Amino acid sequence: MSWELPSSLRWVHSLVAEEAPWPRDEMTRLEGAGGLMDLAAANQSGQSQAGSAVAHVRASGNVGSEIDVFEDSYSFDDRRMNDGALASLIAGGATTVHVVFKTVWKWIVVLALCVLLLHLIRAFLVNPGLGALLSRLRIMATRKALRDARGQVKQSIATGAVHPIQAAKAILKAMLDWSLARPSRAVGVGLTALQTTFVTAATLALDPFDDNPKARRDAERVLQQTPEGRAALAYAREHGITTLYQSDPNMAWSDYDPQLNVIRIGGSDLASPEALAGEFVRQVTIAKDRWDTQPAGDDPSPWYDAREREERAANEAAYRMGSQLGYEEAARERYLDDHDYGGGHFQHWNEYEKQKGLGATITEWPYRYVEGLFNDGPLDFKP
Amino acid sequence: MSSTNREIQTVYGSRLVSSSRLSEAADGLERGLHGSLDRARNAGRTSDADELSEQFDAEFAEFPGLVREAFGGTVTLLRDRADKVSLSERNYASAEHANMESAHHLRAALEEL
Numbered sequence: 001m002s003w004e005l006p007s008s009l010r011w012v013h014s015l016v017a018e019e020a021p022w023p024r025d026e027m028t029r030l031e032g033a034g035g036l037m038d039l040a041a042a043n044q045s046g047q048s049q050a051g052s053a054v055a056h057v058r059a060s061g062n063v064g065s066e067i068d069v070f071e072d073s074y075s076f077d078d079r080r081m082n083d084g085a086l087a088s089l090i091a092g093g094a095t096t097v098h099v100v101f102k103t104v105w106k107w108i109v110v111l112a113l114c115v116l117l118l119h120l121i122r123a124f125l126v127n128p129g130l131g132a133l134l135s136r137l138r139i140m141a142t143r144k145a146l147r148d149a150r151g152q153v154k155q156s157i158a159t160g161a162v163h164p165i166q167a168a169k170a171i172l173k174a175m176l177d178w179s180l181a182r183p184s185r186a187v188g189v190g191l192t193a194l195q196t197t198f199v200t201a202a203t204l205a206l207d208p209f210d211d212n213p214k215a216r217r218d219a220e221r222v223l224q225q226t227p228e229g230r231a232a233l234a235y236a237r238e239h240g241i242t243t244l245y246q247s248d249p250n251m252a253w254s255d256y257d258p259q260l261n262v263i264r265i266g267g268s269d270l271a272s273p274e275a276l277a278g279e280f281v282r283q284v285t286i287a288k289d290r291w292d293t294q295p296a297g298d299d300p301s302p303w304y305d306a307r308e309r310e311e312r313a314a315n316e317a318a319y320r321m322g323s324q325l326g327y328e329e330a331a332r333e334r335y336l337d338d339h340d341y342g343g344g345h346f347q348h349w350n351e352y353e354k355q356k357g358l359g360a361t362i363t364e365w366p367y368r369y370v371e372g373l374f375n376d377g378p379l380d381f382k383p
Numbered sequence: 384m385s386s387t388n389r390e391i392q393t394v395y396g397s398r399l400v401s402s403s404r405l406s407e408a409a410d411g412l413e414r415g416l417h418g419s420l421d422r423a424r425n426a427g428r429t430s431d432a433d434e435l436s437e438q439f440d441a442e443f444a445e446f447p448g449l450v451r452e453a454f455g456g457t458v459t460l461l462r463d464r465a466d467k468v469s470l471s472e473r474n475y476a477s478a479e480h481a482n483m484e485s486a487h488h489l490r491a492a493l494e495e496l
Contacts, residue, residue, distance in 0.1 A: 021433065021434065021435070023433050023435060023436070025433065025436070028425045028428070029425060029426050029427075031422055031425045031426075032422060032423050032424065032425035032426025032427065032428075033426055034422065035419045035420070035421070035422030035423030035424070035425065035426070036419070036423045036426060038415060038418070038419035038422070038423075039415060039416065039419045039420065039423060039450065039454070041415070042411065042412055042414075042415025042416065042419065043412065043415075043454070043457075045408075045411060045415075046408045046409070046411055046412040046415075046457075046461070049404060049407065049408040049411065050404070050405055050408040050461060050464075052404065053400075053401040053402075053404035053405045053408065054401065054405075056397065056400055056401045056404065057397060057398060057401050057468075060394050060397035060400070061394045061397070062394050062397060062398075066471075070468075073464075074464070077457065077460050077461060077464065080456075080457050080460065081412075081457055084450075084453055084454055084457060087450075087453075088423075088450065091423075091426070091443075091446060092426075094439075095426040095427075095443075098436065098439050101435075102435060102436070105435060150434075150435070153435060154434070154435055154438075157435060157436070157438070157439060158438055161439050162438050162439050162442050165439065165442045165443055165446065166442060168446070169442070169445060169446060169449055172446075172449040172450060172452075172453040173449065175453040175456065175457075176449070176452055176453055176456065
């Protein structure tokens with residue numbers, strides 16, 4: 001039932017089989033994804049049916065405060081079914097993402113094998129004497145490239161499929177002990193995970209799979225400690241802003257993308273939670289402005305002036321949060337004394353100029369995994 | 384009827400309709416649960432161990448159990464709600480009946496005078 005390895009590649013596959021497992025479970029898993037979607041549908045139809053049953057009491061002419069109580073008490077069931085549908089949907093989506101990445105992996109294997117086959121043929125054609133050595137080097141290079149690519153696919157599955165499953169489980173757990181936790185909080189988590197997964201393949205500037213959950217937790221813990229931080233968190237939540245804590249080493253180039261409604265914070269692997277929290281406050285202040293990504297018209301100076309004003313306001317907000325945290329001096333030094341701090345908008349504008357559009361992205365992104373196979377560059381085996 | 388004067392007014396039988404619809408919804412949910420959960424389990428199960436899916440499978444293993452508990456809870460809630468609705472219908476019917484009866488008694492007593 002599943003996609004089998006083309007028979008002409010079987011022999012080459014045997015050379016690198018160790019590094020190139022060929023999974024055959026995607027049809028079964030897709031069946032499972034369908035089952036999860038059906039569960040979501042069962043919840044939704046139950047929800048609308050129960051909703052009409054409740055509405056019927058009022059519609060058929062019953063009157064009284066007792067009906068208000070009846071309707072109010074129903075809203076809990078309604079949310080419960082909503083949450084159940086959402087959890088199943090997220091799990092179904094996650095399973096599908098998982099299957100997609102396994103298929104991408106199989107595709108990578110096929111590409112790698114084709115390239116390897118071509119190289120082997122060429123090696124023997126060009127120089128029969130050295131053919132054995134060259135092909136051995138090539139096989140080792142391919143094995144290394146496949147190993148690296150597998151690591152990347154695994155990482156993508158972890159972010160795109162494992163995290164949403166965790167979020168879906170959180171929703172169900174909240175449903176099970178609803179007296180302790182409100183499910184709606186878990187719903188936020190789930191939606192963020194989905195949004196993070198699917199938000200865009202459209203911008204080369206943004207990699208939605210690059211997110212550091214530990215940095216997020218730590219930064220949000222710091223943010224919860226100050227009024228300024230809590231206000232920023234609440235604003236982001238109310239406006240559906242997704243925040244990605246990314247591994248880009250330069251935190252000063254963090255930015256807010258108004259089209260995608262995503263805040264990207266760099267340096268999550270290196271910076272302290274306090275610094276990340278400060279950056280979050282800065283970016284939320286900038287997000288309140290909803291700026292254009294590029295200057296309109298011929299004269300760019302008003303655009304730059306507006307950006308400078310935003311950066312100043314953002315730095316002041318971050319300074320307020322820092323001093324509320326008790327690091328008044330350090331915050332002053334970082335956000336107020338250094339007048340050039342920040343500048344994500346310049347970076348964003350540069351990337352906007354470079355952006356090639358959705359078509360280029362779709363045709364290009366899988367090659368990120370395999371580009372090592374198409375040139376005799378750093379991935380080639382060096383004895 | 385004005386909103387300040389909110390007496391309780393019931394339409395005979397209307398609650399039974401709601402009750403049956405609620406328990407139908409519960410039945411449907413239960414059917415969906417039984418029908419789809421076995422299929423949904425496939426999402427996490429593989430015959431041969433696979434390095435790419437290890438983590439996913441580990442996370443998913445707990446999921447079907449949680450689904451069954453959570454959805455089962457919803458089904459129970461809906462059934463309870465349906466039972467309560469049909470109970471309140473019976474309540475109102477008997478209360479109305481009792482009121483009618485006492486009114487008859489009163490009229491009979493007055494007519495005898």
